[in-house]
Amino acid sequence: MGQLLTSTESLDISISKELEAQGVSRRNFLKFCTAITAAMGLPANMVAKVAETITSPTRTPVIWLHFQECTGCTESLLRATHPTVEELVLDMISLDYSETLCAAAGHQVEKSLNDSATLNEGKYILVVEGSIPVKENGIYCKIADRTALDILNDYGNRAAAVVAIGSCASWGGVQSSSPNPTGATGVHEIIKDKPVINLPGCPASPYNLLSTVLYYLTLGKLPQLDGKGRPRFAYGRLIHEHCERRPHFDAGRFARQFGDDGHREGYCLYELGCKGPETFNNCSSILYGDVGSGAWPVGTGHPCFGCSEEGVGFTKYIHEQAEIFTETPPAYYPGIADEKEMGVTPGSAAILGGIAGAAIGSGYMAVSRKNKLEAEVTEKEE
Ligand code: SF4
Incomplete structure (x- = not known):
């Protein structure tokens, strides 16, 4: 006499058969279900229910x-x-x-x-x-x-x-x-x-x-x-919040022209007109294009042009710089700047950005403004 199966085990077997028929491995399918359950903001105990829905007749x-x-x-x-x-x-x-x-x-x-x-x-x-x-x-x-x-x-x-x-x-x-x-x-x-x-x-x-x-x-x-x-x-978060180039933004490292050293190094694309700071979408967290890691517009080196944001995509010029709503980097972001080279830490740069009270809240902007002001003062003094 075979063992009695729990409902979860029965479901597991029926899903496995269904997947086998479709040529999808059970492991990949469950990985996918787990990821998409998390992406929907549902708790982990909903994974089985999601899998059941997908394979429901x-x-x-x-x-x-x-x-x-x-x-x-x-x-x-x-x-x-x-x-x-x-x-x-x-x-x-x-x-x-x-x-x-x-x-x-x-x-x-x-x-x-x-x-x-x-x-x-x-x-x-x-x-x-x-x-x-x-x-x-x-x-x-x-x-x-x-x-x-x-x-x-x-x-x-x-x-x-x-x-x-x-x-x-x-x-x-x-x-x-x-x-x-x-x-x-x-x-x-x-x-x-x-x-x-x-x-x-x-x-x-x-x-x-x-x-x-x-x-x-x-x-x-x-x-x-x-x-x-x-x-x-x-669409609950800005692309900018989870962008892989965000630490460069916070550290003030920007590509200034397509193909320049910063662009080749993977620096932030803000100065090239990236609209990630004012576009709500999950491209930076689930990626896009389905061809592997880094394969989404910003990952390939092209600034986000805000295609999904009303009043941004197809409205603002591609080179136009975005409004910044999140001035300071989240506390859990790792610092990547060479502090000696930059002369400012990511945290202090962000604080300077806030103090400057500018619409642009990046540390880089604050630092470049500060440098410009200092140069003007020195010029006057001379
Ligand atoms: S401005 Fe664009 S490239 Fe830079 S961190 Fe934000 S989303 Fe990423």
Whole structure:
């Protein structure tokens, strides 16, 4: 007589079989579940529940609409690999309609869109990629002879919730840049009586979509959102707070030109226009691009241009310097500056930044201002 199995052990075995069928090792899968549970801000005892949700045969219906966009968010999701994020997302949901992925076309696919919305009224999740032009009654984007505005109002109001994926759907994105000729706008400006979750980014991180869907399916409720409709677990902190170059910022070590010594040494990119200090996203903590450590824009040496922040990405010039909200480095940051060379410690530099009362709070800024002032005083004295 075999031993009786606990429910956790039974779950473990069924998950292992499921994964084996998908060619994903159990070890990698559990590592992934642990990481994504932490990323959602859930306690460690939720890992088994998250794993169960991912492998559950129940599928939530999803309708995915494309409007004014480049399909970059879909491409980003489909190109994700560790461990097959796109498979996890697509396996957790029943993707009833997606213009990019549907094999059918024309009247046939439009019928499946309408059938799914009618059958699953009030139960499906609507994912919207792309901004919605509202000028001239929305004539600048039409699909199957209907404006994007009309389609969104129709399917948005019949959905359980709406996910605006990418900066275009969240707040208009690049199409809404001045003078915004089509009146490009975000989903939340149009759908008012349904929860709209914004997942901005250009493209949005596929992990943020996965975490949001997973959160909803695991707990049966939407994650806590911030004032801009973004999940707090993903957009609760500035990129600057967890950036791998932050110790250089605090120590006053900056790249001043692309390709200069500082740039090659991996110094802070603030002077090259990095918008990390005013952009809320988790790129610096979960990384981005899915091609290994350091593979996110700032990691590769390009300043963050604030693609996910309304009023920053596609609004401010790329070279324009960001506003600093976090002047002083967290106490737990290690000091990396050569104190003799810099003539100031990271801590004292930050304090000087605060004393200077400048909008720019970096120690470097304070030190360079101090040096300039001293030079001016010496000049006058002479
Ligand atoms: S300014 Fe940019 S590169 Fe520098 S620490 Fe902040 S986020 Fe990182």
